[in-house]
Amino acid sequence: MAKMWMIRGEAGRLYDEFRDRGVAAISWSKLAPDAKPGMSKKQLTQLYLEREPHVKLGTAISGAAQVWRFINEIEVGDWIVTYSPANRTYLVGKVTGPYQHKSEWVTDDMPMIRPVQWQQNEVQRDTLSQSSKNTLGATLTVFLVPDLTMEELLLGAEGRTPSIPTNADEVEPELNPLAGLESLAIERIKDLVSELDWSEMQDLVAGLLRAMGYKTQVSPAGPDRGKDIIASPDGFGFENPRIIVEVKHRNGQMGTQQIRSFLGGRHKDDRGLYVSTGGFSKEAYYEAERASVPLTLWTLDNLVRALIEHYEQTDSETKRLVPLKKTYVPA
Structure with a gap:
């Protein structure tokens, strides 16, 4: 069964670039030239520490795990969702090809890409259940979206208003439970406003x-x-x-x-x-x-x-x- 992955593009700054270029992308520019499919999380963590020796071990482990998922675990046919904080919309698309390294896009913060065919309809955040809003508020760059939240997003991408009552599974916790607390709070305040x-x-x-x-x-x-x-x-x-x-x-x-x-x-x-x-x-x-x-x-x-x-x-x-x-x- 196809899965859905959230890919955050530089806090939403690359939302339009993703759509216009038909890709989903992550940066980690110091890892990008040497990160290859088939590398283990341990190898990527070691590479991360070599490239950025002053980074904390927990940060290196978390970052390497997200790069590993983007390269190895996301499959052709899986769904991708990305978010625009400015417009409060989600863009949904299907992965159409394997991982690619685009060295010429490093200045755009998009050196690691997956080709994606994006759906025409964007999904308004306000149409989603509170559970899905909370789930999608996680601040990881790459994470797996729970099935019920995926169903809501796919309905919205088809132009139908999602109306699924959901008690979605929790997103994988971050190593630091306070990480991203500020951005999560901002999204909740936007929901209130x-x-x-x-x-x-x-x-x-x-x-x-x-x-x-x-x-x-x-x-x-x-x-x-x-x-x-x-x-x-x-x-x-x-x-x-x-x-x-x-x-x-x-x-x-x-x-x-x-x-x-x-x-x-x-x-x-x-x-x-x-x-x-x-x-x-x-x-x-x-x-x-x-x-x-x-x-x-x-x-x-x-x-x-x-x-x-x-x-x-x-x-x-x-x-x-x-x-x-x-x-x-x-x-």
Whole structure:
């Protein structure tokens, strides 16, 4: 029976590269030139320690095990899933060929690859059960996905909404139980924020901007001509910088048309902030870079990281929208 493997591409940075090039890839660039199919985990661990003598033994064992799985255990016909934290989507595909070493892709952090035929439909994280969300939150670069979570993802890739109640098997534990705790917490906070309705999301963005030192005007419900929030030092928009904010809280990426529409109503002295919890297409980022008005695009990932950074400065209304508490762990 085919298995499913999670392959994380540089914390999601290589998500589009995987899809565009028809591969799944891992880096470990110092291991890549000499790692070969058939090598044992012990041999790969020794190679790891030779290449990086200052690394901890536990790190070398964990890294070598993941490289070994990628090279030896993943089979043609198995499924691959990868994740975009920015867009909160999973891409699912089928392995179509054996392991390959691509030395010319080392500068792209993709020297070790498996050819993959990716499915057209992406799977929204919010459509998955909480158990599957927890399972897929593991921070290993390569790990085996439990069967019930695989079924949910395959349903989503077919364009059907997953609705499987699941008590999925636990993912293999990491050697350090605290490893990746921060990234796991960020994903759980994103799950919490994504459950807000549009009005609450607008209030959250406004509250965050106030925590960053601005005064805000929030547009009432109804036609807003691309202005959900106006943020400025004086609260009236008379003093610069005057930041015009558009908030889109829904599934699906924003494209060039939405960016152009937003920019069309801007004054030359305005600054723009476009918040889309569904993310943005690559073309939307290009459009923002070419804009005559300075424009920043925030995904849900950007929003949550900014919220964490400024949470202590947020007012009580904002904290009620997303209640968080600080936890200390060994550095």
